[in-house]
Amino acid sequence: MTRQLRFTTLDVFTSTPFFGNPLAIVHVPSTVKLSQTEKQLIAREFNLSETVFHHEQDASGNPTSPVVIDIFMTTVELPFAGHPTIGSGFFLLSRTPELETVTLRTKAGDIPVVRGSGSPSSVRLQVPIDFKVHTPLNIPSVKQLQPQLNDADYLNGLSGAEACASIVKGMTFVLVALASEDALARFSQRLGAWGVGVVGIYLFHERANGVVRVRLFDGTLEDPATGSAASTLGGWLALRRGLGIHTIDIEQGIEMGRRSEIRVVVTVGKGKDKDELEIEKIELEGAAVQVMEGTVSI
Secondary structure (H helix, E strand, C coil): CCCEEEEEEEEECCCCCCCCEEEEEEEECCCCCCCHHHHHHHHHHHCCCCEEEEECCCCCCCCCCCEEEEEECCCCEECCCHHHHHHHHHHHHHCCCCCCEEEEEECCEEEEEEECCCCCCEEEEECCCCCEEEEEECCHHHHCCCCCCCHHHECCCCCCCEEEEEEECCEEEEEEEECCHHHHHHCCCCCCCCCCCCCEEEEEEECCCCCEEEEEEECCEEECCCHHHHHHHHHHHHHHHCCEEEEEEEEECHHHCCCEEEEEEEEEEECCCCCCEEEEEEEEEEEEEEEEEEEEEC
16 A cells, blocks of 8 residues: 655755755654665655654654654665754754754654754754764875875875764764865865775865865765764864863855855863863754655655
8 A cells, every 4th residue: 555655855054945955854654654674765765865754743742752763864774963853853843833942862862952043943952972083094095086186285195194083983084184175175076995984084174264164075975064074073173172162163065056054062071081081062053944845655
């Protein structure tokens, strides 16, 4: 029997339609059960970086109870991702103006989402973290595929190692520091298969005004806005800046024509070893806007 499921698409980390990172939210009534295979097929059909399955509560449910969501890429389910949780939080809060917070139940745990301090369409959430800074990584096979960049374009040079950090286990990014926005624009998608098992390469340049311009590549694909990578970079930068609360504004997707604005707020405190610093909290903030709605048959 064919079932009809409603869906909504949003653009996330923007208040302007057709910018930011697209997200599909498929609404699953409490009376409908979807298999993992069915969810994966639907996510593959949308062919976006992520698709969310929003499991609706029945009419008798408590509106303040956690809302279960599943997050799928086109080939695999994720325990957490930034733009799907920001988008889902925005969607739910936009439809319940009487609530100031909603809790998303993800595979990574419960995530409270509150209304943001920026635009009326912005929300903020606390990122689930198991933050770890790894040994810097040499990536010669990536840099060799960028003949349009020279030694001076990399802050660490062509032969230098680049920072590597994980926001949670299994979600790791190589943080490549570039000397200019021009170098960022000249970086191409030719990355090759370099086989170190990380999620993606996150290139960044810090402007003099403190705003960080970034690009994210996962294999040969570029992502217009990546909350998990932004949180990872924000944590790494905050540790370098020292004790306190650090607000880091990030711009991504400009080279793709999908400008995205991401805010990361990181609290750094002293670890158990008082000579070391540790990340106590990472918050992610961004806006979203609805673009489309319809039905999908399965």
